[in-house]
Amino acid sequence: MANPSDTFEERLSKEYDLKGRTRRVIILSAILYLSFLLLDKFTTSMFTTFLIIRLVVIAAHGVLFALLNRIKTNRGYTNVCIVLALFDVGGISLMIWLLGGFASMYVQGLYLIIIGIVIVVPLAFRQTLYLFVFIWASYVIPSAAVLLSRRTSWLDVFTNLFFLSAMVLLGVFGSYIMENIRRRELTSRIQLEDTAAQLQESNAKLKSLDELKTQFFANVNHELRTPLTLMLAPLKAILEGRMGKLSAVLRDTLETMQRNGYKLLKLINNLLDLTKLEEGKMRLKIKTVNLIDFTASLLSSVKPMADQKQIRLYFQHPPHPVELTIDPDQFEKVILNLLSNALKFTPKGGKITVYVEDKDGAISLTVEDTGIGIPANMLESIFDRFSQVDGSKSRPQEGTGIGLSLVREIVNLHQGAIRAESTLGKGSRFIVDLLKGEDHFSAEVLDRRLEDHPVGLKRRATDSGEPRVQDIVADFRRLQLVDLERVDIEGAAGEATKTHDALILVIDDNPEVLKLMRMLLSDEYDLELTTSAEKGLALMRDKTPDLVLCDVMMPGMDGHMFSRAVKGDEALKHTPVILVTARTGAEMISEGIQAGADDYISKPFDSVELKARIKALLRIREVESELALLNRNLKMRTSDLVDQQRSLFLSTVKSLVSAIDAKDEYTRHHSTRVTEFTLKIARTMDFSEKELGDLELAALLHDVGKIAVPESILNKPGRLTDEEFALIKEHPARGESILSPVVELKEIARIVRAHHEHYDGTGYPDGLKGHEIPLGARIMAVADAYDSITSERPYRKAASHRYAVKEIIRCSGNQFDPEVVEHFLEISGSLGQVLAVPADGA
Ligand code: ADP
Numbered sequence: 060m061a062n063p064s065d066t067f068e069e070r071l072s073k074e075y076d077l078k079g080r081t082r083r084v085i086i087l088s089a090i091l092y093l094s095f096l097l098l099d100k101f102t103t104s105m106f107t108t109f110l111i112i113r114l115v116v117i118a119a120h121g122v123l124f125a126l127l128n129r130i131k132t133n134r135g136y137t138n139v140c141i142v143l144a145l146f147d148v149g150g151i152s153l154m155i156w157l158l159g160g161f162a163s164m165y166v167q168g169l170y171l172i173i174i175g176i177v178i179v180v181p182l183a184f185r186q187t188l189y190l191f192v193f194i195w196a197s198y199v200i201p202s203a204a205v206l207l208s209r210r211t212s213w214l215d216v217f218t219n220l221f222f223l224s225a226m227v228l229l230g231v232f233g234s235y236i237m238e239n240i241r242r243r244e245l246t247s248r249i250q251l252e253d254t255a256a257q258l259q260e261s262n263a264k265l266k267s268l269d270e271l272k273t274q275f276f277a278n279v280n281h282e283l284r285t286p287l288t289l290m291l292a293p294l295k296a297i298l299e300g301r302m303g304k305l306s307a308v309l310r311d312t313l314e315t316m317q318r319n320g321y322k323l324l325k326l327i328n329n330l331l332d333l334t335k336l337e338e339g340k341m342r343l344k345i346k347t348v349n350l351i352d353f354t355a356s357l358l359s360s361v362k363p364m365a366d367q368k369q370i371r372l373y374f375q376h377p378p379h380p381v382e383l384t385i386d387p388d389q390f391e392k393v394i395l396n397l398l399s400n401a402l403k404f405t406p407k408g409g410k411i412t413v414y415v416e417d418k419d420g421a422i423s424l425t426v427e428d429t430g431i432g433i434p435a436n437m438l439e440s441i442f443d444r445f446s447q448v449d450g451s452k453s454r455p456q457e458g459t460g461i462g463l464s465l466v467r468e469i470v471n472l473h474q475g476a477i478r479a480e481s482t483l484g485k486g487s488r489f490i491v492d493l494l495k496g497e498d499h500f501s502a503e504v505l506d507r508r509l510e511d512h513p514v515g516l517k518r519r520a521t522d523s524g525e526p527r528v529q530d531i532v533a534d535f536r537r538l539q540l541v542d543l544e545r546v547d548i549e550g551a552a553g554e555a556t557k558t559h560d561a562l563i564l565v566i567d568d569n570p571e572v573l574k575l576m577r578m579l580l581s582d583e584y585d586l587e588l589t590t591s592a593e594k595g596l597a598l599m600r601d602k603t604p605d606l607v608l609c610d611v612m613m614p615g616m617d618g619h620m621f622s623r624a625v626k627g628d629e630a631l632k633h634t635p636v637i638l639v640t641a642r643t644g645a646e647m648i649s650e651g652i653q654a655g656a657d658d659y660i661s662k663p664f665d666s667v668e669l670k671a672r673i674k675a676l677l678r679i680r681e682v683e684s685e686l687a688l689l690n691r692n693l694k695m696r697t698s699d700l701v702d703q704q705r706s707l708f709l710s711t712v713k714s715l716v717s718a719i720d721a722k723d724e725y726t727r728h729h730s731t732r733v734t735e736f737t738l739k740i741a742r743t744m745d746f747s748e749k750e751l752g753d754l755e756l757a758a759l760l761h762d763v764g765k766i767a768v769p770e771s772i773l774n775k776p777g778r779l780t781d782e783e784f785a786l787i788k789e790h791p792a793r794g795e796s797i798l799s800p801v802v803e804l805k806e807i808a809r810i811v812r813a814h815h816e817h818y819d820g821t822g823y824p825d826g827l828k829g830h831e832i833p834l835g836a837r838i839m840a841v842a843d844a845y846d847s848i849t850s851e852r853p854y855r856k857a858a859s860h861r862y863a864v865k866e867i868i869r870c871s872g873n874q875f876d877p878e879v880v881e882h883f884l885e886i887s888g889s890l891g892q893v894l895a896v897p898a899d900g901a
Contacts, residue, residue, distance in 0.1 A: 071245055077136035077179050089120040136655040140180045147172050152197035161203030166223055170195055173230040187234035274768040276334050277548045283327050285598035291320045315571050321541040323680055329461045334841055336468035342506030343386040350381045350415055357394050360536045364543045369407050374417040383422055384497040389469045395539040396462040397426040397489050402543055405430030424491045432483040442467045470538035559585050561677055564604040566595040568613040579666045592616035599631050606676055611640035619654040626655030637674040729846055735886045736842035754835045757810040760841055763792030778788050791815050792824045810835040819873040837876040841883050
């Protein structure tokens with residue numbers, strides 16, 4: 060036997076049953092040796108000699124055969140084979156020699172031996188090589204010795220020698236190949252053995268891991284479910300009024316706690332059931348029931364929920380009882396899960412139908428709904444653990460994706476089959492096919508014990524004194540359907556009458572969370588609660604809350620989208636938003652802050668922390684609005700000051716104008732009238748209030764440069780000399796230089812400088828043309844001319860209004876802008892009246 064500590068060579072030598080093989084080789088060789096006597100009889104005259112030789116060799120066989128039992132080692136067996144071969148070869152070589160050497164046909168006996176050694180005896184290559192050299196020599200040397208003394212055909216000599224040599228070479232080569240094959244075979248086998256050993260090791264590890272897992276689930280069972288039941292049991296007692304009367308608010312809060320405890324318990328139970336099923340540890344306690352009554356009773360359990368959602372329930376079944384052998388506790392889960400999914404995924408006003416069909420030997424139960432349907436590519440995979448059609452955070456329904464995998468496992472354990480059919484948007488059907496009778500249940504699946512406890516709810520032997528799930532969930536079906544229970548936010552009637560300083564809007568798709576917020580915050584704040592971000596946005600516009608608390612994971616618009624919408628809206632962006640989420644992690648927080656949220660708090664949150672954060676944000680907002688108010692006041696004060704400054708400035712300007720007017724007795728009030736005419740024309744030309752204000756100033760000040768012209772020249776009755784006229788012509792430029800140091804008057808100074816420019820470019824001081832002349836200056840030019848013509852001058856009398864108008868029309872296009880003249884003509888009627896009432900001595 061091979062043992063693990065053997066070297067490769069030792070293993071190789073132990074590969075074959077050498078003892079058995081040697082024994083068979085000895086027998087075969089002896090038989091062949093004897094049988095060739097027949098050949099001797101016909102081929103040689105030395106029959107007796109040959110008989111003796113053969114008998115001697117056979118006797119050696121006998122001795123070797125006898126020796127075999129004494130030998131214990133592989134090497135010993137190989138040596139016996141070699142000695143046997145030497146005897147065989149020796150006998151045949153002797154006969155060849157006696158027959159005359161080279162040409163004897165007995166050489167073929169040597170071929171047989173060579174073939175036998177290569178095929179039958181697993182000798183090492185080196186041993187084979189030496190043996191074959193011996194064979195060759197034992198033929199060649201004696202034959203060579205008698206070659207010349209006998210008459211021999213050279214062709215025979217050559218042929219035999221050639222064939223034997225070729226045979227020896229072939230044998231050596233064959234033996235080399237055979238040894239290699241033997242080595243390779245052993246190497247592969249050793250590798251195979253190693254792999255098998257590794258596999259065995261992994262298998263053992265897996266087994267122990269599996270045991271650990273089972274142990275872990277047993278612990279989960281104990282560590283999670285026990286505390287949960289210990290919480291739920293007293294809760295139940297309190298709710299039953301066994302510890303005193305409860306206020307409505309307290310009852311509501313306790314019911315919320317109970318409902319959520321049930322949800323957790325259901326989840327743990329489902330996970331444990333699934334694990335047991337997948338490990339093949341679930342046992343069935345079968346019973347024959349009437350499937351129609353069984354199903355009807357389950358349908359009546361879901362009826363209230365269906366009514367709430369306004370979904371119609373139908374049950375179609377044969378008129379006779381339908382007997383089926385099932386584990387009722389387990390099968391209840393199948394039907395309730397299918398019904399609860401149908402209710403979950405069918406919108407208001409829909410219809411759910413359950414069919415029971417009795418086909419011979421088999422029964423099928425179908426749950427059909429008119430709900431949202433399932434995409435064709437998911438009809439198989441929804442039965443996988445954790446699989447959901449829309450696994451995104453924004454899916455509208457709660458769920459874990461465990462229900463259907465549990466259903467499939469239970470159905471499989473009943474040797475049944477389940478499949479789904481669906482048309483997207485129209486509805487789905489889940490069809491369960493089951494066999495009648497109980498022959499199809501394998502013995503190992505059945506739980507024969509009498510004690511009655513549903514799988515997944517068993518107690519461990521050590522769990523003495525702990526309440527059992529049956530004790531705390533009176534209606535076990537309620538646990539299965541707890542996800543469907545509708546929560547009414549308005550149910551939590553806090554005293555909503557009191558009003559507080561701040562209004563907080565809370566957005567969460569889970570009504571229970573809204574209720575919790577109400578409980579925590581209603582004492583200090585006014586609250587608006589809503590279940591979707593879309594409604595939240597509308598409420599923000601309507602009620603202008605001071606702060607918003609918003610869940611992140613919601614169907615439709617999620618918390619991040621909501622924050623972005625709020626911060627992108629001018630009217631809402633100042634309202635602080637706190638995001639509340641069950642998902643934590645730096646990425647999540649940074650995504651929220653990037654979306655514009657002002658703060659982030661994770662569930663489960665500490666109520667003190669929540670309140671502190673709300674307070675801090677409200678304080679910041681208060682300070683911000685105080686700052687905004689101060690800012691507004693400051694702006695108003697500044698604009699008041701600007702107005703005051705302007706009116707002060709205007710009165711200064713007016714005094715200045717009076718000073719100018721006073722210098723020139725003929726043109727008294729000229730600036731005031733020019734201002735009046737200018738504004739009248741400008742008002743017909745779409746000037747803004749600001750532009751009119753500037754133009755008013757410009758018109759009032761247009762002759763301010765005349766301060767620099769001596770009164771004697773201004774009031775000179777006769778013709779002016781060229782020098783005097785040149786001095787007068789300087790007044791627009793001087794006016795500009797008086798005004799331009801005041802920054803606000805820059806534009807006005809430009810108009811003043813240009814008020815003697817002519818439309819055709821013949822005016823002064825710059826000879827500007829057309830639209831190069833500021834519009835204000837073009838208007839003022841017309842107003843100025845009109846007033847000059849219609850008022851008395853030292854050198855001429857005042858002309859009439861009609862004359863002035865005619866003159867202006869005549870100069871339209873050369874001195875005046877024709878467009879301005881048009882506007883002037885529009886208002887010229889009213890100017891006639893102004894003239895009719897002589898202006899204070901003008
Ligand atoms: P859960 O309902 O807890 O998510 P299930 O395993 O019961 O898990 O269902 C897996 C998924 O299969 C569901 O999330 C839903 O996407 C889909 N599904 C199951 N039943 C229906 C149905 N009647 N109509 C539409 N979709 C369904």
